Amino acid sequence: MDRETEILNKYDDIFCNLPKKGSLKFGNSLVKVSSISSQYYCEKKLELQNEFPLPPTEQMQQGTEGHETAISLAEPVSKEEAVQEALKEKEKAEPIYEFGIAWIHRGVPIIGRVDEAWFRGGSVDLVVERKFSNSLTIYSPYHVQAQLYCLGLGEMGFDISTTKYRIIVFRPSCRECEMLIERVCPIFNLDKMDFDCDIGEAGAFMYPFKKEETIRDLDWAIEYWLGKREAVSTKNHSKCRVCEYKNMCGSSLVKLP
Ligand code: SF4
Numbered sequence: 001m002d003r004e005t006e007i008l009n010k011y012d013d014i015f016c017n018l019p020k021k022g023s024l025k026f027g028n029s030l031v032k033v034s035s036i037s038s039q040y041y042c043e044k045k046l047e048l049q050n051e052f053p054l055p056p057t058e059q060m061q062q063g064t065e066g067h068e069t070a071i072s073l074a075e076p077v078s079k080e081e082a083v084q085e086a087l088k089e090k091e092k093a094e095p096i097y098e099f100g101i102a103w104i105h106r107g108v109p110i111i112g113r114v115d116e117a118w119f120r121g122g123s124v125d126l127v128v129e130r131k132f133s134n135s136l137t138i139y140s141p142y143h144v145q146a147q148l149y150c151l152g153l154g155e156m157g158f159d160i161s162t163t164k165y166r167i168i169v170f171r172p173s174c175r176e177c178e179m180l181i182e183r184v185c186p187i188f189n190l191d192k193m194d195f196d197c198d199i200g201e202a203g204a205f206m207y208p209f210k211k212e213e214t215i216r217d218l219d220w221a222i223e224y225w226l227g228k229r230e231a232v233s234t235k236n237h238s239k240c241r242v243c244e245y246k247n248m249c250g251s252s253l254v255k256l257p
Pocket of ligand 1: 042043044045046048233234239240241243244245246249250251252253
């Protein structure tokens with residue numbers, strides 16, 4: 001079997017064999033990479049979000065809109081075309097946007113969509129994760145998410161032995177910017193670490209992918225989905241202070257009046 005068929009078969013096997021009602025937490029049959037990264041913000045919050053869903057906050061909506069703005073020019077491609085392109089031999093790596101991934105870890109199907117994966121002959125040179133936030137700081141859930149994308153690409157059959165990942169954080173105001181929509185903002189240049197203009201500001205940071213660390217993070221997260229432990233709440237007061245669940249959360253660190 002050639003490499004292309006092997007990768008596509010792996011992907012299809014996961015989706016064709018999903019149980020209707022899963023045995024994971026909340027009756028799920030799979031776990032999204034984005035949910036795992038939320039566990040590293042506050043697992044208790046993730047639990048409350050599933051049990052008592054609230055309408056999205058303004059900040060969440062801005063994040064989603066910003067993300068959609070950034071992908072709006074991405075050419076829609078089928079998974080067959082994307083895998084074919086990823087395996088193509090070329091001198092310099094080129095990005096594929098919104099690359100779908102799926103793999104099984106300890107019997108649990110995990111799925112995700114990579115903002116940008118830069119491929120060259122089946123090797124992943126770079127994974128790019130974009131965030132929209134009032135703070136340009138890189139938080140641990142961002143690392144978890146980007147590194148899980150690297151791991152997932154490896155599990156699908158791509159070479160991740162030299163993969164790096166880049167996290168770009170944009171101010172929410174950037175989502176209005178034409179330069180972002182047309183992907184000509186200078187921050188998209190791989191050697192640019194920061195950029196600001198009249199509309200907004202962005203910072204970009206590059207890191208080496210660490211496989212062992214990522215598997216350890218994933219193992220910890222999966223224990224929760226398998227029902228082997230209770231949700232762990234944050235130890236950071238400031239997260240509780242801005243949390244929309246602080247009034248109903250028994251673990252909140254904020255004293256209510
Ligand atoms: S109040 Fe604090 S501990 Fe409770 S869900 Fe929100 S962030 Fe987590």
